[in-house]
Amino acid sequence: ALAWLLGRPAVSSLVIGARSKAQLKDNIAAASLALSFDERARLDAVSRPPVLYPYWHQQLTAKGRFGPADLVLDRSDV
Structure with a gap:
């Protein structure tokens, strides 16, 4: 999920939360x-x-x- 979010056009940073070292390593x-x-x-x-x-x-x-602005919402191909 974090890797997908980092690739989104409007996302410039993520806030992560980890309860253990293993979770922190996975998030990083x-x-x-x-x-x-x-x-x-x-x-x-x-x-x-x-x-x-x-x-x-x-x-x-x-x-x-x-x-052009309307085409952002065009989902007819879905």
Whole structure:
């Protein structure tokens, strides 16, 4: 989870909490863990929140008129 979060575009740092030396070592090791494209894509897909109204409605009725800012919310390929 930490390795995935570190690779997210808006995340610049993480706060970790460990109760033992082993947990601390595991948390620190996440910084050097490299996830494959497929692993990252699968994690992105299962963690994606649902599109809220009115955005899901716009996808159904106005998709041809989406501008660059609207395309951030376009999940029609999912």
